[in-house]
Amino acid sequence: MNLNQIHNVYFIGIGGIGMSALARYFKNIGKQVSGYDKTPTTLTKELIASGIAIHFEDSIDLIPKDYSVENTLVIITPAVPKTHSEWNYFVERDFYVKKRAEVLGIITKDTFCFAVAGTHGKTTTSSILGHILYESGADVTAFIGGIVENYNSNLIGDGKTVTVVEADEFDRSFLHLHPNIACITSMDADHLDIYGTSDAIEASFLEFAGKLEDKSKLFITKELPLEGVTVAVNEEAVYSAFNVRIEDGSYLFDIKTPKGILYDFRFGLPGKHNLMNALMAIAMAEIFGTPTVAIAVALASFKGVKRRFSYQIKREDLVYIDDYAHHPTEIDAVHQAVRELYPGKKVLAVFQPHLFSRTRDFADDFARSLSQFDELILMDIYPAREVPMEGITSEWLFDKIDNQQKEIVSKEGLIKAILKSNAQVIVTIGAGDIGEMVVSIKEALNENI
Incomplete structure (x- = not known):
């Protein structure tokens, strides 16, 4: 075609x-x-x-x-x-x-393609990389799985020769792509409704990695069973962020690269997982030939992605953050970032589970992750493409959660339940239609001053 x-x-x-x-x-x-x-x-x-x-x-x-x-x-x-x-x-x-993935394959075949794979971090890493390349003058189009705050769009640029795409493992979509440079941020079990086993999803990632014959163009985290260029935060790796500190609400850090040390990068997104995403994007841009100064300037100006630790209210007395997290590992990352930024403050998490199959497959992990918050509101499972499964309900998950301050609430009763809380930090979490409620929640909280 x-x-x-x-x-x-x-x-x-x-x-x-x-x-x-x-x-x-x-x-x-x-x-x-x-x-x-x-x-x-x-x-x-x-x-x-x-x-x-x-x-x-x-x-x-x-x-x-x-x-x-x-x-x-x-x-x-x-x-x-x-x-x-x-x-x-x-x-x-x-x-x-x-399919969408097949069309992306057709588009990327005739371009220089950056592909960002992994069960977590694809959207943020792709957004940072797309922003760096666009700001540095590359002839790029970046297809993003979220709305990038800098552009208020899920498309960055209108270039014809360079593409940035999220290499989505769902339905083995990423196997249609033609990457020239790629990264894999994680290979956790997910989409078991498609793959069946964690071994099957790992095999799919290995097949994707095999698309890059030159492994110096494949960037990976240290724990992955792959050949590639290692990237890490505060650990020994080919690309390593170190001397990490927080200043004026942003991360400052230095980077060890194969060419030497790069100093004083500034990045405004909280959480060690986001720092890792930024480092992946920096490594990919650097090997492409993007000047170091251009990378640093673009990174400092990156505002984030909507529904990825997205601040809705940021006052002295109240913080409201919205996040797309829908896997236990992602919820853990949100929790880590919140505790790092707001130590000692009471945190309310509002979680809408996404998919009956995912809730079933990771119920114990979800329960552990959600038990970490001071207070929890659990919503009904968002079905997306699925039909209900017998016995897999929010009530079933609720009983597994070890939290003294927890309740199940319908969408209709959600805002009232949130306003009852005296938590100083509120996070809404989930990949379902909870995202459509964020504006209403924000308005209600602001009116409740």
Whole structure:
């Protein structure tokens, strides 16, 4: 398939964070873009405002009539069921129907591709790297799985020769990519509904790593069973951040590299996990040839990603942070960052579990992670693409959590429950539609002064 011959691009599931970045990209390069999604969101409103036609009813009558087999590409998300009538309409008529990952593979094949893989840290690392490359003048487009605060978008740049992509392990999507430089931030078990076992997910990462014949272009953390360039914080590695200190709310640190010591980098995102993400991005940009000064300047100006330790309220008496964390390891990282920044303060965590299968597979780990907070509000499981599983409920998870101040609350009762708390630090956590409630929570807290 030649993208130059494609005039129309139709998305089924256009409101997804990865899908919407592709929609923006195709609109930027002059394609006619439209699509379907199940429900309106902030993202779909932004796409509509940019001139993209979107509807929210699964109806073949709403597909543009001038979209022909020869000049139309249809992009689907794995979250859409195979019974979807619009999907079947295009398949039955032999349209070009591709998964998002396949399309990213087509785009990256003809570019110099940076691929960021790992069960945690992909979005933040990709955002930092995309920002560094863009600010340093590279001809880059970065496809991001989150909204980058500096750009208020999930797309950075409009370059034609360099791409930055998140190499997503879900559905083995990253195996479609053609990376020139890559990193793997972690290989924890996840998506066991797809893989079945942790061995299977590890095998998939090994296959992805095999796409880089030159292992000097593959950056890894020290504990991974892979050949590559090691990256670490406060540990011996090929790229190592050391002399780490906090000054005016930001990390300051030095970096040992193969070429020597780099001094006094400043980075504003809290948490050791984010420092590791920054170091991965720095190492990838450095081997690409980005000047050290340009890297340092861009890193200091990076504002973060929405829903990644995203400050909503930052007052002396109250802090409200929102985070996308949906795996026990990610919740641990949020907890570590909060305790480092606000020692001695009472912390309330509001958690919405994401997927019945993930809740089932990591229930004991979730319980351990959530027990660390001073107070906990647990919401119902957000199903996303799944149907309920017998016995897998928030009540079941709730009983495993060792926390004296805990309660289960519905979406309707959430704000009232939050306002009852006397916690000085509040964190909302989860990958479901809790993100759509953040503005309302913030407004209620501000009105409650």
